[in-house]
Amino acid sequence: MPILSLKDAQQLIVSQCSALSTETVSLPEACDRIAGQAIKAIHAVPAFARSAMDGYAVNSRDLTGGAEPVSLKITGEIAAGTTDLPRLTRKSAIAIMTGGALPPGANQVVPFERCERKGSLVLVHSPPRPGAFIRARGTDLAAKQTIVRAGAKIEPQHLPLLAESGLAQVSVVARPELAIICTGSELLDTLDTPETGQIIGGNRFLLAALLRAGGATSRDFGLVADDCDRIVALLREALDGPSQGVITTGGMGPGNYDLLPQAFATLGIRPLYTALAVRPGRSTMFGLYRGKPIFALPGPPPAVFLLFHELVLPALRTMQRQHRPLPPLVRATLATPILLKKTGILNLKGAVASLSGKHLSVRPCRKNEAANAIIHLPPNRKHLLSGEDVSLRFCNPAFL
Known part of the structure; x- marks a missing residue:
């Protein structure tokens, strides 16, 4: 199977994900939901001078x-x-x-x-x-004027207008739910005391938070050891449940205990790709099970964070009928130099971007620093200088 570029993988994922149905919710439940259709004022606002x-x-x-x-x-x-x-x-x-x-x-x-x-x-x-x-009457809104366009997020400042214009409930896209399975015999729960060679599994908490920020919900299937039968059983349970898709972490390298490809094969899941020309992410898979997307990500949390935004988030946005499944790449100036250990494929780095006036600058994250952007570093460059322009994608599209 050919190794796909990140862009080709993103287009493939978006093409395989379907928009979810709509549901009606009350205004207290509407904030941060995605409008299922254009939401228009029933009455003018203000309704009188x-x-x-x-x-x-x-x-x-x-x-x-x-x-x-x-x-x-x-x-x-x-x-x-x-x-x-x-x-x-x-x-x-x-x-x-x-x-x-x-x-x-x-x-x-x-x-x-x-x-x-x-x-x-x-x-x-x-x-x-x-x-x-x-x-004057209608200064803020005319009757039948659009307040929130279809596919846009309902923000807090929309709520007074929705209420004053006569809307007690609105149509929103159903929230996607993705099941989370974290593989690895070395992983323990937070209540356990790790011995040498064992670690506390944190990806389940990372993914749950990222899914929530992406407008979705999660169903945590917990940790599973590197045992193909147990992995297959948990995957089958997750895929046969109500979730619209599954994310797994770990088990994606070339080692003897990297069992996700074997588990896919046992379940009859044909991967649509098994590797990407991107670091991290070279060892990752994407497949479908009865129309449900399955993302098999590597185990390190920094890689999970980066690949979630580049691969999983476009799927969530497509399911929620958002107009731009993937926020665009933008140009920014490097505030510090970057030296890469390996070249030859696209490199992703978590970064901190900041805007000063009209000038956007970016630098790689320091240790334990939260990223708000992902730098896309070209495959043919090992050393990038401070002051050079680079491409980045914001982790939060609202930054744009």
Whole structure:
């Protein structure tokens, strides 16, 4: 089987993943979900003209605009939420609070700061222009205007508009669920005490967190020793369950105990690739079982992190009907030099990117530092200098 490039593998994965169905959720459940269709306002927002300041509702015809203040009779008061609105008559003013509905006959609001109250009269100084300090009907949204486009994430700032426009529930794409299986006889649970040669298995927690950040849920099938029968049994259980796919870690090298290829064969899974021209990731597989994608990743957590973003995340975004399954590569300036141990294939490195004005710079992660980007280093370069331009992909597409 030919060794695929990373780009070809990504295109293959996206082509093999299907969009999930939609479901209806209430607004408290809608944040961070993906809109299953364009979400449009039922009503205009605001639904009525309202005051943007505490002041007096007046009509500009009663304000002469001369040097002398205009005296108007105060005939009422409107608080936010008042529904029985008095009509504004000639040469009068109605006190109005921020958010209060503009009364019939008024066409502007004069803030308290520009007025002087004397008993039942108000003297208006420096009257503003007609229409001032009013939020007109439909200023924020017209009826049937799109609030969230199909395939976009529903953000917290969308929720007030959704609510005010008359929507109590919305259509979203179902969350994908992927099963997690971590292989390796050396792996122990967090409650165990490792002896020499044993380690605590952390990939299950890493993958669960990455899936959650990618809008998906996970089903943890735990740790399994390097025993083909046990691996096959756990894979079969995961694949026959409700999850839309499976991610495994470990068991992907050329060693005697790297059993994932054998487990695939036992289950009748034909891999669509068995190696990629990328480091890390040369030893990785992708296959389908009754239409469900299976990602077999190597064991080291740094490799799992990088390959999740490059291989698994495009699948999740495709399942959730997002328009760009893979965030684009962008150019950035190296802030520090890079010396590679091996060349010949594409190298991926976890990195920290930062934006200063319009200048995007990037550097490799320091030990135990969280990455927000992945640098794509060309196969024909061993030494890259500070100040050179490199390609990177953000781990969080919202950064763009």
